[in-house]
Amino acid sequence: MSRVVRVAAAQLGPIQRDQSRTQVVERLVSLLRAAAADGASLVVYPELALTTFFPRWWVEDLREADHWYEREMPSAATQPLFDEARRLGVGFHLGYAELTPDGERYNTAILVERDGRIVGRYRKVHVPGHERHEPDRPFQHAERHYFTPGREGFGVWRAFGGRIGMMICNDRRWPESYRLMGLKGVEMILCGYNTPLHYVPDPSQDRLQAFHNGLVMQSGAYQNGTFVVGVAKGGVEEGVDSLADSQIVGPSGEVLARTSGNGDEIAVADCDLDWCRNYTGTLFDFDRYRRPEVYGPIASQRGVILEDG
Numbered sequence: 248m249s250r251v252v253r254v255a256a257a258q259l260g261p262i263q264r265d266q267s268r269t270q271v272v273e274r275l276v277s278l279l280r281a282a283a284a285d286g287a288s289l290v291v292y293p294e295l296a297l298t299t300f301f302p303r304w305w306v307e308d309l310r311e312a313d314h315w316y317e318r319e320m321p322s323a324a325t326q327p328l329f330d331e332a333r334r335l336g337v338g339f340h341l342g343y344a345e346l347t348p349d350g351e352r353y354n355t356a357i358l359v360e361r362d363g364r365i366v367g368r369y370r371k372v373h374v375p376g377h378e379r380h381e382p383d384r385p386f387q388h389a390e391r392h393y394f395t396p397g398r399e400g401f402g403v404w405r406a407f408g409g410r411i412g413m414m415i416c417n418d419r420r421w422p423e424s425y426r427l428m429g430l431k432g433v434e435m436i437l438c439g440y441n442t443p444l445h446y447v448p449d450p451s452q453d454r455l456q457a458f459h460n461g462l463v464m465q466s467g468a469y470q471n472g473t474f475v476v477g478v479a480k481g482g483v484e485e486g487v488d489s490l491a492d493s494q495i496v497g498p499s500g501e502v503l504a505r506t507s508g509n510g511d512e513i514a515v516a517d518c519d520l521d522w523c524r525n526y527t528g529t530l531f532d533f534d535r536y537r538r539p540e541v542y543g544p545i546a547s548q549r550g551v552i553l554e555d556g
């Protein structure tokens with residue numbers, strides 16, 4: 248039986264602060280319809296796809312930020328997306344800010360099957376940026392103020408005829424993210440991102456944003472024999488220019504499809520999940536070649552320990 252999944256990376260252009268959820272959901276539905284017309288069965292949206300990237304502003308009291316978070320999913324505003332996806336028989340991956348009944352705040356993504364069921368939920372593990380106000384910056388990246396790191400780790404779910412994993416933005420820069428899913432037999436990793444082109448702590452990296460984005464996703468895909476679908480919210484949002492360059496990477500590490508602009512746009516590729524075995528059954532046959540007995544510090548040690556004291 249064929250295990251080809253036609254996937255659409257549904258990149259978003261900027262979402263300005265005054266755009267309502269209803270307006271954003273209309274954009275998501277337009278992309279969904281375009282993807283469905285192109286034969287896609289899975290549509291992947293970016294990180295924090297319902298709002299502007301609000302961690303760029305500081306608020307002392309987080310309760311003032313409650314309006315950026317979703318308390319339930321689907322919500323009244325997102326129900327039209329769920330309804331249209333089910334009608335079209337298309338599943339999706341959606342990133343958003345989650346506020347739980349216990350008052351916890353997570354940077355979250357869900358996986359929705361073609362029949363409208365939420366089959367997976369992932370809460371961002373590697374939360375970047377800073378936890379305190381840094382008023383000298385041109386803009387904040389205070390994700391560590393707004394979000395608690397996810398405690399559930401990296402899941403892999405049986406869906407779309409294969410094994411699907413999720414990660415969010417900064418997770419893609421860490422090899423552990425891919426490997427933990429690789430050890431669960433992942434065949435496709437979905438990842439939304441918001442990556443400002445200007446990296447305030449070290450502007451020498453600005454010109455390398457697209458290079459680093461491709462570097463990490465292509466190597467993560469190849470080293471784990473998995474597809475990686477990376478989807479941006481790009482363009483100039485509230486004065487901050489962000490990387491677009493959404494792409495679908497195969498288990499060979501090759502880019503199969505990518506967006507060309509920095510606005511709302513889809514890039515589509517046929518992903519044959521059986522292709523993963525060419526890598527996980529040969530060069531990256533984990534069971535045969537991995538050496539966990541010498542990898543201990545990866546799981547137990549956080550920072551660098553110099554052996555020469």
Ligand code: CDT
Nearest residue numbers: 375376388416417441442443
């Ligand atoms: N959203 C997110 O995780 N963005 C980071 C920006 C760099 S850290 C300030 C990223 O890794 O792309």
